[in-house]
Amino acid sequence: MTNVHVIGTGGYQPGDPIPTSEIERLVGPLPADVLEGLAITSRHWIADPATGAQSENNSDMALKAAQRALESAGVDAAEIDLMILATGTPDYVLPPVVNLVQERLGLVRCATMELRSGGAGVVQAMEIARRFLADGTYRTALLIGSEAISPVLIPVFLGQDPAKIRMRERIPVYMFGDGAGALVMRAGEGPGGVSAGATACIGGDRKPGIHAVGGGTHAPIAEQLKAKRLVDLRVDVVGAGDFTPQMVIEGIGATLAAAKVDVETVDLCLVPEGNVGWMRDSLTDQGLDQGAWKALDGKVIDSLPVMGAVGCAAVPLFLDDAWRSGRIRRGDRVMVVGVESTKWIYAGAVIDWTMP
């Protein structure tokens, strides 16, 4: 099979960073140890915290990240023949966001797909694209992960007394950010590139760690309209804190196996939330900080502290951040592992980086 390379990356975050001190003013404080465990100092939102007004939407961010990725690849939008987008917070239920971006890129005809696997989505897309590019079905793939979570956070605090906001509702406001990231992939003869990936949902018997309820078809619309908020983002902080580390460790093991590489050969490992306090504490508490995780000590990269939890955008956005900041260099072996705590999905891949 032909090798498939990442030839461009792009990222976009809306507006100015919102510091954690501002979140505290809006929703009330958190215990110092919880705040330290989250390790997020700033995030970007499309929604104005003061008014809830939105400066842009999911597809706007996705387009900007895509344009930056195309620019870094030196590829014209007209060359794209496969687009895959991952999001959990689309502009509309339908049409898919990927097609809104397709239209704005000026592509009348293109193969498109949209994945809804949260933080694992773009890594799953990498494997789908790798196969289509390697067998010659398509030549140039554009992969996008984008997330607009702030619109569902605003109703938690706008017009509310911060003292009356429950901690279970405060924590998500501190955690989440908006943004988009994109990758351009293409088949090539040179060595390196993207290896075979791994993915699984390991929560078939487990309740969701995050549940976004409302606006779907689970209950009659008339019944849903009686809810306090149109969409309620419920985060099981304790459950996610316990099981996400197990998912990360299983994801790393499966990715190494699928790529047929030894952990010692990995130069960098991108795991969103991989460097934050709660994850490291939980790994240690559960005795999971051995083996592959120990071998990756000091190699884990993660932009979460300054970007927040950005769902589908995390892997491509943090990858772009690492490449643009010079952390990732040509010749590096980079493992990416995206995890999704709604229903416990992981996806991983290894990239032998060939971009300058």
Added chain:
Amino acid sequence: MDRHEITEIVTTAVVDGLGAEPDEVTPDATLLDDLSAESIDLLDILFRLERALKVKIQAAQLAEYVQGGIPDEEFGDADEIITEKGLAQLLRVMPQIDPDELRGTLKARRVMSLFTVDNLVDLVIHRMAVDAMEAGTPERAEVPA
């Protein structure tokens, strides 16, 4: 600060921490069963009390307080059923319970489900007294009988 004032502050913390209706949060309401509190909500309530009363109670200390320092193997038997020694301790911190009703059936993991709003008031008063003694100002709060 007297028990009445502390009860008011604890009740407000429980109402706000659980998003409950004030009339639901009665002294004899159990936090976990009657008011559906989960561990994150207990953390919330304790954090509100810390801010309002400057009394720091860790979530883990709730269970420790209830168990009264009795080792696990003496608190419950091999089947996790609470022992006589355990029941006597529970009666001290949760005087509303009926030991005869619970004898031979109460499992260790169900103990916290008996913990009421009023029991939390007792814990707060106890903690304030301990803090005050450690700070050398025993007049700050009354130790419960």
